[in-house]
Amino acid sequence: MKLVKNAAGRFVPTSVNGEKQIPYKGMNKYRPTGNKANPKISTCIDFPSDGNKVVINLREALKKAGLKDGMTISTHHHLRNGDVVTNMMFDTIKKMKVKNIRWFPSASFPCHSHLIKYLEDGTIHHIEGSMNGPLGKFTTEGKMSGTGVLRSHGGRYQAIQDGEVKVDIAVIVAPTADPFGNATGDRGPSACGLLGFALADSQYADKVIIVTDNLVPFPCIPWQIQGNNVDYVVKVPTLGDPKKIVSGTTEVTKSPDRLLIAEYVAQFLEDAGIMKDGFSFQAGAGGTNLAFALFLKEKMKAKNIKARFIRGGSTKYLVEMLEEGLTDYILDGQTFDLEGVRSMRENANHVNTSPFTSYNFHGKGNFASMLDAVVLGATEVDLNFNANVVSHSDGYLLHGIGGWQNCLFSKCTILAIPSFRDRIPVIVDDVTTLVGPGNLIDVIVTERGIAINPKRKDLLKAVKNSNLPIRTIKEIYNEVNELCGGKPNKPKVNKKEVVAVIKWVDGTLLDSVYKVLK
Amino acid sequence: MKTVSAGKRGDKVRSDCYIEITKKTSGGIKLKLQSKVQTMYGTQIEDQIFEMCRFFALRHADIIIEDFGALPFTIAARFELAIKRLEPSLTCEFLPDFNQANNYKTTKDRFRRSRLYLPGNEPKFYPNAGLHKPDGIILDLEDSVAPTEKDAAQLIVRNALRSINFYNSERMVRINQLPKGLEDLKYILPQNVHVILIPKVENAEQVQQVEAEVEILKKKHKIKNDIFFMPIIESAKGVMKAFEIATASKYNCALTIGLEDYTADIGTQRTTEEKESFMARSTIVAAAKAAGIQAIDTVFSDVNDMDGLRKSTEEVKSLGFEGKGCIHPRQVKAVHEALAPTEIEIEKAKKIVIAFDEAKSKGLGVVSIGSKMIDAPVVKRAENTIKLAIKNNLLQTDWKSN
Numbered sequence: 001m002k003l004v005k006n007a008a009g010r011f012v013p014t015s016v017n018g019e020k021q022i023p024y025k026g027m028n029k030y031r032p033t034g035n036k037a038n039p040k041i042s043t044c045i046d047f048p049s050d051g052n053k054v055v056i057n058l059r060e061a062l063k064k065a066g067l068k069d070g071m072t073i074s075t076h077h078h079l080r081n082g083d084v085v086t087n088m089m090f091d092t093i094k095k096m097k098v099k100n101i102r103w104f105p106s107a108s109f110p111c112h113s114h115l116i117k118y119l120e121d122g123t124i125h126h127i128e129g130s131m132n133g134p135l136g137k138f139t140t141e142g143k144m145s146g147t148g149v150l151r152s153h154g155g156r157y158q159a160i161q162d163g164e165v166k167v168d169i170a171v172i173v174a175p176t177a178d179p180f181g182n183a184t185g186d187r188g189p190s191a192c193g194l195l196g197f198a199l200a201d202s203q204y205a206d207k208v209i210i211v212t213d214n215l216v217p218f219p220c221i222p223w224q225i226q227g228n229n230v231d232y233v234v235k236v237p238t239l240g241d242p243k244k245i246v247s248g249t250t251e252v253t254k255s256p257d258r259l260l261i262a263e264y265v266a267q268f269l270e271d272a273g274i275m276k277d278g279f280s281f282q283a284g285a286g287g288t289n290l291a292f293a294l295f296l297k298e299k300m301k302a303k304n305i306k307a308r309f310i311r312g313g314s315t316k317y318l319v320e321m322l323e324e325g326l327t328d329y330i331l332d333g334q335t336f337d338l339e340g341v342r343s344m345r346e347n348a349n350h351v352n353t354s355p356f357t358s359y360n361f362h363g364k365g366n367f368a369s370m371l372d373a374v375v376l377g378a379t380e381v382d383l384n385f386n387a388n389v390v391s392h393s394d395g396y397l398l399h400g401i402g403g404w405q406n407c408l409f410s411k412c413t414i415l416a417i418p419s420f421r422d423r424i425p426v427i428v429d430d431v432t433t434l435v436g437p438g439n440l441i442d443v444i445v446t447e448r449g450i451a452i453n454p455k456r457k458d459l460l461k462a463v464k465n466s467n468l469p470i471r472t473i474k475e476i477y478n479e480v481n482e483l484c485g486g487k488p489n490k491p492k493v494n495k496k497e498v499v500a501v502i503k504w505v506d507g508t509l510l511d512s513v514y515k516v517l518k
Numbered sequence: 519m520k521t522v523s524a525g526k527r528g529d530k531v532r533s534d535c536y537i538e539i540t541k542k543t544s545g546g547i548k549l550k551l552q553s554k555v556q557t558m559y560g561t562q563i564e565d566q567i568f569e570m571c572r573f574f575a576l577r578h579a580d581i582i583i584e585d586f587g588a589l590p591f592t593i594a595a596r597f598e599l600a601i602k603r604l605e606p607s608l609t610c611e612f613l614p615d616f617n618q619a620n621n622y623k624t625t626k627d628r629f630r631r632s633r634l635y636l637p638g639n640e641p642k643f644y645p646n647a648g649l650h651k652p653d654g655i656i657l658d659l660e661d662s663v664a665p666t667e668k669d670a671a672q673l674i675v676r677n678a679l680r681s682i683n684f685y686n687s688e689r690m691v692r693i694n695q696l697p698k699g700l701e702d703l704k705y706i707l708p709q710n711v712h713v714i715l716i717p718k719v720e721n722a723e724q725v726q727q728v729e730a731e732v733e734i735l736k737k738k739h740k741i742k743n744d745i746f747f748m749p750i751i752e753s754a755k756g757v758m759k760a761f762e763i764a765t766a767s768k769y770n771c772a773l774t775i776g777l778e779d780y781t782a783d784i785g786t787q788r789t790t791e792e793k794e795s796f797m798a799r800s801t802i803v804a805a806a807k808a809a810g811i812q813a814i815d816t817v818f819s820d821v822n823d824m825d826g827l828r829k830s831t832e833e834v835k836s837l838g839f840e841g842k843g844c845i846h847p848r849q850v851k852a853v854h855e856a857l858a859p860t861e862i863e864i865e866k867a868k869k870i871v872i873a874f875d876e877a878k879s880k881g882l883g884v885v886s887i888g889s890k891m892i893d894a895p896v897v898k899r900a901e902n903t904i905k906l907a908i909k910n911n912l913l914q915t916d917w918k919s920n
Contacts, residue, residue: 256646256650256846256847256848257646257649257847259848260646260649260650260847393557393558394556394557394558395557421587422532422533422554422555422586422587422588422642423533423554423555423558423559423587423588423589424555424558424587425558447646447649448649467911483589483645484559484589484590485559485562485566485589485590486559486562488555488557488558488559489557489558489559489560489561489562490557491557492557
């Protein structure tokens, strides 16, 4: 495997799974040209005129779709850890004796550790998406046949649109659908909210299969996925475990240290003057993030401030803000609890979005850069504000990128993180894997203080008179190292064996993940 | 061959470790380490263990360590404990470096609005405790520690006082009931402890016993600064002798009350109205004030009831208490807010302080506002109110120039 040094100083392969790669060229330096990819021409006369595309089961649908060795099959993570369809699909593919599938999920979850046996027996060649938990461990130990490719949600849309990834068959799970293939996620026994992650696949894949456990007569309203893009519809008894698809309630952290971090973030937005009438922010579903939204809400109420829009991951806490008039809109990327699903169904101001509207590199702009502030997590941050979200300091892949890279483009990107976990420093001299370049990361909020990127002189000036504990990142780093008993050792890896690569939002290679030596 | 163990293990254990030592007669030290942070700190942990083996002259042993991300001060305390369980006659101590940030001092009359209890055998709570800015941190050797782990807590607390930065919170330790508590002093006194909380005090003699032991240890370790006492009254007998206890030592800085034990002692339970403890509380306040020390209230034990905590704190403030016990970091801020002076109190205090300044600059012996004379204790109280207001960001430090 030939490696070259990219503009971020990281070594990346020149070719991955036989495809030529472009090393990261620097921030906003890469502009592909030419035309976007095209799906095959289809003709309506080839489809049933009564609109009934239902086939008897998934095996039949895959057969009709022309499944064969080496194809790319995409799935989506709307059902999160409650998904049983993906596992069932690969059970079927195994029975059909098809091999070397490139699995292209929008994200994987611990429930997908079921697929390890198919990675071992060659049914799946490699994963392009995310490699979480047990799949991450499997990949990092060098056991996957091909090289993993990690992309952001926006990067996934980009890769489909510029032809980097050609999806042969998209299998889209839909909590409600009609026989024509119109589908929605906001209702039905397995309701998950929205289906935005499957949008690109529905538009660009050669064959599109809808799998539902709630088949309704035409028309399925709303149609988040349009039946006009769909080839086959399959009815199954269940899509998964509703309790794991969305949690009944999302819980705010009880950890006093995380609450302290959340409080600092909210106060930072106030003291820096970001929290003002008509502003916008993004908050996710992590315990710290939920708490941040609650603290911010109190501050907004106290000062009678209203947001123009909030980007979700929606939860009941954001829904309450919408219903109490603290924001005009929720622009929702995914829905984390039942209240979020209900609100999306009932409230026209709770709008569903997709990676196309929010994050896509090949769009004529996207929402990410319009946000006044986003609050994100990270596994590591280094002294240059570079951050890692996919691997841990022991070198193992553990999480996907999600929308994280895309969100970095906001006007004020805040990482809300503990400065160490148990005895694992989170602020390090050099990140194990580079996923977010430091020039996009503005503020690090820890329980030990807040570090502002020195290039953001405006922010430093804005909070000059605040009583927040503003420190340099080096000060926090030194303190944590002292507490943990010195600098942590780096994992022992085989620098010649790349097990996965990290794509930047533009499709170039930002960093490599190496095989960990035991 | 004797095998001993120390520390904790299990799925839920975090920032702690489990150590097992089997002493051998030959074969050297065989260390089997399994650590959650193997990659990052495996070699450091091994180095630390070998160093401690040399220090305690342990030459032949099988050592098993299951580590769940324990910080060095915890590993040191657990390993020393295992060795001392193996060789109970050993008296030497393996002391981690004294963190220079921990050299700060205290004063008898500093604010003690909040004191945060930290269980003595739970090191995972320590590194971040001070970040929540309680006026005092109490490392507890008493009720929060299981009787079989008292020896473990002594070492954890000793090491924590040396290693862990509590960020200017007053450094307090609650010792065990006497006589066990006297033995605790040996571990903690040389570590710049500021205040000793003495539990279940019923007479002056108990405080004096602690004072005598402290004097001996201060001489032995050449400790120059004052170490203060906060007797805790937790019984009917103690309440009846409150003044005697409050005046038992010149090092008493505050008197406090433990209502869980007190209500049990008088044969009742704590209620939200707290009528059952009114007399005891008022007695504590009067005794403390008569002795010229602070009166500090008990803990509020429902960590989920923030409104209840605020209400209770406001009530005890009106009774004359100056502080409250906290068992969760989130309680600290609520207590500080409830004890903060009101706008009216601040305005009044400002007038008094300004009148005092004027009287001083004019060389007058008497302070007055209009026709009203102001006594010295009133001026002191006004100054305290101003300090509190500044601490709560209700007043600028340079308020006089505005």
